[in-house]
Amino acid sequence: MKIPYNSFISGINIDKTYCDKLIKHFKSNKHKAEPGSITDSSDNTLIDTSYKKSLDLSFTEDSLFDEFNIHLTKAILSYEEKYKDVKNLATYSIVENPRIQYYKKGWGFKKWHCERYFNINRMLVWMVYLNDVEDGGTEFKYQKLKIPAKKGLMLMWPSDFTHTHRGIVSKTKEKYILTGWLGFKWK
Numbered sequence: 001m002k003i004p005y006n007s008f009i010s011g012i013n014i015d016k017t018y019c020d021k022l023i024k025h026f027k028s029n030k031h032k033a034e035p036g037s038i039t040d041s042s043d044n045t046l047i048d049t050s051y052k053k054s055l056d057l058s059f060t061e062d063s064l065f066d067e068f069n070i071h072l073t074k075a076i077l078s079y080e081e082k083y084k085d086v087k088n089l090a091t092y093s094i095v096e097n098p099r100i101q102y103y104k105k106g107w108g109f110k111k112w113h114c115e116r117y118f119n120i121n122r123m124l125v126w127m128v129y130l131n132d133v134e135d136g137g138t139e140f141k142y143q144k145l146k147i148p149a150k151k152g153l154m155l156m157w158p159s160d161f162t163h164t165h166r167g168i169v170s171k172t173k174e175k176y177i178l179t180g181w182l183g184f185k186w187k
Contacts (some may be wrong), residue, residue, distance in 0.1 A: 007143045009157040010079045014071040016152040019130040023176050025064055026057055026100045033057040036101060036109075039118045053107040059098040059178065068098075068178070071154060075126060076182070079156045092123050095183030100130075102176055108169035112141055115159035121183040122159040128178040129153050136170035149175055 003011050026033070036054030037045045059065065072094075080086055096119065115125045127138070133149035140147070140157075141164040147155065149168075157163045159181065167175075 003147070004143070004145070005082070007140070007145060007157075008083060008163070009140065009143065009145070009147075009155060010075070010082050011147075011153055011155050012075050012078050013152045014074075014128060014154050018067060018071065019128065019151050019176075021064060021067075022059075022100055022128075022178055023130050025061060026102060026176065029057055030055065030102075033100075033102065038113075051111045051113075052109045053103070054109070055102045057100045057102075059100050059180075065098075071128075072126065072180075075154050075156050079124070086124075092182040092184055095119070095121050095181050098178060098180030100176065100178050102174065103136075103167070103170070104174050106169060106171060108136075108167035108175075110166060110169060112164050112166050114161045114164045115181060116161065119181065119183075122181040123184050124156055124182040125159050125163075126154060126156045126180055126182070128155075130176035130178060131174075133170045133173045133175045135168070135172055136175045137168045138165055139168050140165045149177075 003009050033055040035047045036052045036056045037047050038051055039045055115122045129149040129151055132151045137146060137148040
């Protein structure tokens with residue numbers, strides 16, 4: 001799938017065997033996963049399954065994270081090459097622990113949202129589809145764009161309302177993603 005240049009959404013492909021490692025890591029640590037939550041405008045953490053239904057595992061495994069940094073760096077460089085002004089605006093780094101998110105059939109991030117709503121410091125969002133889900137993916141409201149969940153596809157996009165999005169809920173297959181955020185460090 002070709003992602004339009006003017007969408008400010010960038011995509012690269014990462015090693016699919018790495019995706020398998022992350023799914024295996026999740027399955028081995030599923031007992032540590034927590035119900036997916038959202039943060040409301042008063043900074044309260046809520047579990048609202050009408051909004052989001054998932055199991056989320058904070059991703060802190062050092063060896064897997066070190067390996068992921070290679071992919072993340074590649075995605076950042078690709079994004080900066082595509083949208084050259086982004087690196088002139090600010091420096092940025094990971095601001096929260098990334099999360100492996102697991103969605104059973106029928107589960108998903110069902111409501112329209114943008115990432116800035118949940119944390120004002122988020123500048124860019126990144127997400128990796130860890131498995132193929134033919135009837136799942138991500139829908140971007142204002143770009144009128146549906147991106148299918150293809151194993152190894154890593155997306156990056158701005159965190160603001162301009163990139164309001166939601167998950168495309170699969171009725172046939174479970175979905176695994178790795179997601180995280182880059183935050184501002186003003187120059």
